[in-house]
Amino acid sequence: MVSGTDPDELSEVLSTPGSPIKVAALNNSPIRFHCNFLSAGAVRVADCAYEGTIALKREAPSEKMIIFLPKQGNLIFNYPRKPIESVPGRGTILEGDPTTGTLLFGPRRHLALFIDKAKITGHLSHMLDRTISGKIDIHPYFDMTSDAGLALVHLAEQLHRGLCKDGPLRQSPLALASFCDAATYLILENCQHRYSNELGRPAPAPAPRHVKWAIDFMHEHIAAPISLDDIAIAAKVSVRTLQQGFRQFRNTSPMTYLQEMRMTAAHHDLLSSDTKQTVADVAAKWGFSHLGRFAAEYKKRFGYLPSQTLKA
Structure with a gap:
């Protein structure tokens, strides 16, 4: 868990070596954050809370697909074509593209999943039995109150709880891998993307x-x-x-x-x-x-x- 009030410190918390994020307090107003990031290999899970109005900007593409599961507050990702808004009850999925600017309005609380894009395309390749590469153009929104949305929230909560301190998932790599795979397949099978129609068709005959x-x-x-x-x-x-x-x-x-x-x-x-x-x-x-x-x-x-x- 990392807590603080310094925008530069929050920049370090949210950034990765290949995808830095610049953070600033809007109008130099006070901010506060509490972030707990936990890693499960190709999947990371975070429980984050913020106070204040915060401006963020991702300055380079991320190798992660990012899924936000908001519980409180508003977060707006400004993209050239259309802003994407993250609010309670509506999950948000981003493919890690740089933004022209992001605004967070606290108090804000969300769970977040960060899944390697290679894992996403690898699972899709397995499901479709052919090589998949590049962006999958996933729709940015899904209903958190639907059966699939509730299941994803439950998986994220269990994953975070199981990785905290001496959580049981730290002692069981097979169970951890199953949780991560379940979350990935749940997203691919229930959220709209470029390959959704193909996944909905009957499976082709096995290759000779x-x-x-x-x-x-x-x-x-x-x-x-x-x-x-x-x-x-x-x-x-x-x-x-x-x-x-x-x-x-x-x-x-x-x-x-x-x-x-x-x-x-x-x-x-x-x-x-x-x-x-x-x-x-x-x-x-x-x-x-x-x-x-x-x-x-x-x-x-x-x-x-x-x-x-x-x-x-």
Whole structure:
């Protein structure tokens, strides 16, 4: 728990290395805050209370999807197209974009969930059985009084309680992972986004064995210089049959699928890298020989340069 009255201290509490937030007291009026952030790996949960009128500005994109579950007070996120308002009874979901300015009107109290975007797209990829990347364009509002909204609030409360001090979830990583997965699936299945209609359709037939064999072979040799012929041989089919299978069941080509796997692996390496490793080292490790093209594709895929990930 962090408490205080200094806007600069609150800036430090709310900021992450890659996504700083600037805080100011409106008209230099007094403020007060109490924030308790608890981490569960790819998911963080917070219980925050504020007094006073506070101006905030996110200055760089966040790698988190942020879900606010307000209990008291008003919070307005100013975006170029349309402001997003967070008030009791209405949950708010943001994809971590920079704002032109945010206003908080205390007294304010909310729970908040911060879920890695990689976890969101990973779950979607699993649900749709194909690779998902980039923003999912989730609708910013959901009804907290609905069954799904009440369930999400309950999960967030249990998650926060279970992580406090010597809470039971700290001693049970499997239970903790289940809570985090449940919250993520609850959001994806009940909040509107780009893939909602696709999730609502009947599940497609399972991919044939040769596509699964090909993907298994790619995972086993992800850093090796394998060719399309190598993958087809491992899958026990012709190159043409392999390409048709990926078009039908993965909506992509085998080599593009492999490239996405390697790009994701490079992204994870850069996120967890120590200072001794360079972008060039990571790119070479995962088979990207042209550093400029790697940087361009990386930015297209994740929204920022690999060097920015390494510094975060």
